[in-house]
Amino acid sequence: MSEAHRHGGVVVLGGGVIGLTTAVVLAERGTDVRVWSPEPPGATTSAVAGGLIWPYRIEPEKQALEWAVRSFRHFSWLAEQPPTTGVRLVRGRMPGSAPPPEWTALTGTPPRAPLVDMGTYLRYLRGRFEAAGGRWEQRAARSLTEAAAAAPTVVNCSGLGARQLVPDPTVSAVRGQVLVVEDPGIEEWYVAASDSARETTYILPQPYGVVLGGTADDGAEDREPAPATAAAIVERCAAVHPELATAAVLEHRVGLRPFRPSVRLEAERVPDGRGGTSLCVHNYGHGGAGVTVSWGCAVDAARLVGPPDPAG
Incomplete structure (x- = not known):
């Protein structure tokens, strides 16, 4: 039985595409999840993204490609759903660039890749999260300890905010x-x-x-x-x-x-302000590829949170 289920819940910090996707994965497997975000999804950095599912400015490159390939499959499925997902499969051109073989196998030649209308997609993600029982709270965490005091498990998807929140000076x-x-x-x-x-x-x-x-x-x-x-x-x-x-x-x-020399996707213990600790799973530093790797990273983050409790 994971801590999130034994003690009642996960707080996900950050309401952009990384936080919302991670929250969806957790909520849909039966975890009690709350998202804390200082702004609505439409006001996050994710809302500005062009929306082409293609790896860009993210390290480590090999791991990022694996996350992107897994995410590509989910976005391709979303493109077959009603238009309310905001995802379409669109042909395109990328002259002067030779993608890795794994990516070419997915996109074909000429490439056909998911293109995401981010405003529509972020609304879809929030709706999917809430339909799975998740709760959205517009609030900012002043520290990881504050979040740890509210739940036994924290998932830190704060993006550029991790620079102060962790604090992590490698985020720029x-x-x-x-x-x-x-x-x-x-x-x-x-x-x-x-x-x-x-x-x-x-x-x-x-x-x-x-x-x-x-x-x-x-x-x-x-x-x-x-x-x-x-x-x-x-x-x-x-x-x-x-x-x-x-x-x-x-x-x-x-x-x-929110760039970092490499994505931080790992777990550690953080103080809960009461003399104990909570599990904290970090999932931030995705640079310009947050949308592209979102589903792959969300599944790995959920794995670090731990399996759902079969007894409910």
Whole structure:
């Protein structure tokens, strides 16, 4: 019998895609789960993500690929469900890049990969979590000890917040800026790396418009969109699809990816403030691939929490 079941519950810290997916996996196997999040899903970094299921800026590379492959299968299943999941399988192009054989076997040639409308998908995840008996609480944990005092098991999916919460000084922000424009009729996604590690050209057709990107500014934490950066993104994307040069801009977005030299997915004991300890499973530091590896990481995190109690 796991601690989560023997003593009554798990608190998951973080309401982005990593926290919500982990909470879904736990709740659907019968665990009593609460999510603590300082903001609703639509206000998290996950909501800014372009939504293409493809490994990007995450270490360790081999393990990340395994997580991504497992996640790909679940996203492919979601794409066959009603549109309320927000997931579609879409053809695309990635010139100048040779994916690992394991990834090519999944996506085919030309690649066909899941493309996720993150706003719709995060609402779907929260609904699926609550349908499984999970509870959402909009609150911020001031420390791991505070969360440990509330439950015998804590799952730390706090992303960039882990820098202060753990604290973990190896966590840093990688700023990403994108914009959304009216769709002039683009049906396939396009991703290409540039000569600069700070820039990538991507064009992702979504139901609400086309997402154009992007940037990767290590250590930058300014959340205000930079007009010059937006103009440069449009120029790069218009070199691929000239009609994007005059497409009406619908929205500018900035997100801070929670990067770490390697994902932290492990368990430890943390003080509960009462002289004892609680189990804490860390699941953070996914960089720019949080959505892509979310299901694979969630299953591994749930395994560290322990098996459900067959006696209920």
